[in-house]
Amino acid sequence: MPSQLLHTLFGEDLIARTGRLLESRPAAALQTVLTGGRNAFALGCQGPDLFYHSRRRRPVGLEYGTLIHRRGAGRFSAGLLSLALPQPPVQEIPAIGAYALGFMTHAFLDRAAHPFIVYKSCRLSPPQPGCLSPAQSHAFFERVIDALMFKTLRGRDIALWDQEGVLSSVCAAPPPGLEGLLAQALTLAFPERAGKDERLAARIENTLLDSAAFYRMTAPANVAGEGAKLPHGERKDHLVYVYPEKLPEGVDFLNLEKRPWFHPAGGEEDTRSFPELYAAAVEAAAAALAGLIAPYLEGAPFPAEEAAAAIGDGGLSITDGAGVPCPPRRTDPLPLDEVLQWLAGEW
Secondary structure: OOOHHHHHHHHHHHHHHHHHHHOOOOOHHHHHHHOOOHHHHHHHHOOOHHHHOOOOOOOOOHHHHHHHHHOOHHHHHHHHHHHHOOOOOOOOOOHHHHHHHHHHHHHHHHHHHHHHHHHHHOOOOOOOOOOOOHHHHHHHHHHHHHHHHHHHHHOOOHHHOOHHHHHHHHHHOOOOOHHHHHHHHHHHHOOOOHHHOOOHHHHHHHHHHHHHHHHHHOOHHHHOOOHHHOOOOOHHHHHOOOOOOOOOOOOOOOOOOOOOEEOOOOOOEEOOOHHHHHHHHHHHHHHHHHHHHHHHHOOOOOOHHHHHHHHOOOOOOOEOOOOOEOOOOOOOOOOHHHHHHHHHHHO
16 A cells, blocks of 8 residues: 555646646646546546455456455556556547546556555564554554645544545446456456456455455444444554544654654665655656546547656565565565554554
């Protein structure tokens, strides 16, 4: 990841920045993804995380989330774009095209943000009894970041994030053609797996239904102060998926003090704050998207091969120099167990 809200904000900011880079080019069509296609675009921004919520209905689609995160994000995203974007000239991008453009944004933010998130949330030693697991720490820290960045970027409290209206609704009633689009793109990108999956259509349908339920149950309006209502596991497991409305003072979650931190795979020292990482990711992704979308909006076919190369097929979390996923070797986690305990007391 990061979590749902930040990926949505990143997609919105990326489209706005790309539109400014296009200047006099026909950028009006691009802006339609933030109006008529907004919810489909926001769902696309969740990228392969959508499949991670497929855990209840059988058959599940969970493995496709892992597959795209580990390899093939570029070719899968390019397949979506080639299949979903209409032939130029374009006056308005349809909902499934907006979804595909949103999906393209996901990899850029994941690769920019994951080193910081992992460094600040992951223990290298096994957790002690009663402590958060690595997956729980990661998920909880992402929701902390969502809440803080919503305030930083939009000046709004997390209670105003309409996750049910934006994400749950479009999963429950997806735009026409979305399920078929996902099946086609998965088959093109992963023929050795999806191409032989006789239950692929059912997995995609169940993924959307499970995701609709997950987004609804974790929406701030539905769980604020009531983490125990979430249905899976123990109370601690519930709370890691709840956006915190309040946080204890004295913890520099976003590294606003610009203290040194390191890439978990063993890279060089960095002192950037999380807002600086985010801003740099917007700029880099906008430059890539503008170069891809400008010729298309002016009448050329969408450049699928160039899109796949720009997005890249390497892993979306911690990787080695070749883009292959690898475990972290260096971390310095924040006191997230204590923060969650403090929140549990507040709830």
